[in-house]
Amino acid sequence: MPNPSRNRLPPGTVSEIAQNIRLCRVDIEALVKNWFGDSGIEGLRRPARDLSSIAPLPDWLAPGELETVQGFKALKRQVEWLAGRLAVKTLVTACLDAGLAPTNVTVACEPQGAPYLPLFPGHCLSITHAGRWAAAAVSLDPALAIGIDIERLSIPGTRAFLDLVFSAREQAALDRSDPLSLPRAWTLKEAYLKYIRRGFHRSLRQVELIDGNLLEHGRPAPVRWTVTPLAPGYLLALVFGARPSPSAEPD
Ligand SMILES: CC(C)(COP(=O)(O)OP(=O)(O)OC[C@H]1O[C@@H](n2cnc3c(N)ncnc32)[C@H](O)[C@@H]1OP(=O)(O)O)[C@@H](O)C(=O)NCCC(=O)NCCS
Known part of the structure; x- marks a missing residue:
């Protein structure tokens, strides 16, 4: 029997970013203009609003997802979260099961x-989401783990930021004459923290990028990575490799 929600797939562009790894990116600016009229992402700096009347959402969201969105305090977080979930739903229906309705695709979170x-x-x-873009990536190969991150090119290079994020030897290795050096290192580090599934629970300075090599606790990480332009002003980092075994190292 035809499923009417199949006619209204979530927005997003799917591409292959490495062998057996697919990405879906969603343009938050376009979503916001479509949903709220003229206000672009600059108009998102407001308290949360009631999104239950946005027409296509019931065709896309699983039971409980609208409640999650309504529970956020800021409109920006509501829209970013939704854009990420729409990217996931697009990816899953495009790459894993074309017969699934978006309303049946859900995301759960580890501790x-x-x-x-x-x-x-x-x-x-x-x-991941940053500024105007949200994206999700899925590995088609069960042996392959992934982490992705989007970052704007214009990130603060303040002393406090550098000291928080980078070890002394990483800072020494950064090529400050190259404007891409800092955003590339930062987005790659975040993608790696997602690859190991720890996020900021792992100390940022325990993961280092030195001379093109990713190190964790000073030892080479057995991963491959890419950093590529996602759109003007934005980089996308991808880290991939064998599924990491639970680490005995402290965070
Ligand atoms: C994941 C994290 C490293 C990246 O943050 P960021 O660059 O600001 O945000 P991004 O948009 O690129 O990524 C956010 C996504 O990362 C994912 N994520 C969160 N924790 C993660 C983890 N431990 N491992 C892998 N992915 C994670 C989530 O899907 C999240 O999106 P969602 O909340 O909309 O589902 C960081 O937010 C984090 O560690 N969060 C969890 C812990 C935390 O909240 N700590 C705060 C106090 S230290």
Whole structure:
């Protein structure tokens, strides 16, 4: 029997970013203009609002997801979260099961925040959002774990930020004459923290990028990575490799 919600798939563009890894990116600016009229992402700096009347959402959201969105305090968080979930739903229906309705695709979270697909626990999932963009990536190979991160090119290079994020030897290795050096290192570090599924629960300075090598606790991390332009002004980092075993190292 035809499923009417199949006619109203969530927005998003799916691409292959590495072998067996698919990405869906969602343009938050376009979503916001579509939903709220003229206000772009600059108009998101407001308290949360009631999104239950946004027409297509009931076609996309699973039971409970609208309640989650309504529970956030800021409109920006509501829209970012939704955009990430729409990216996931697009990816799953495009790459894992074309017969699933978006309303049946859900995301659950591990205790430290890492997202996973309850319907496809063998396929690693990663989600990110920054500024105008949200994205989700899924691994089609159950042996392959992934982490992705989007970052704006214009990130603060203040002393406090550098000291919080980078070890002394990383800072020494940063090429400050290259404007991409800092955002590349930062987005890659965040993608790696998602790959190991710890996020900020792992000390940022325990993960280092030195001369193009990712190190964790000073030892080379057995991963591959890419950092590529996602859109003007934004970088996308992808870290991928074998599923990391639970680390005995302290955070
Ligand atoms: C994940 C994290 C490293 C990246 O944060 P960020 O660059 O600001 O945000 P991004 O948009 O790129 O990524 C956010 C997504 O990462 C995912 N994520 C959260 N924790 C994660 C983890 N431990 N491992 C992998 N992915 C994680 C989530 O899906 C989240 O999106 P969602 O909340 O909409 O589902 C960081 O937010 C984090 O560690 N969060 C969990 C712990 C926390 O909240 N600590 C705060 C106090 S230290």
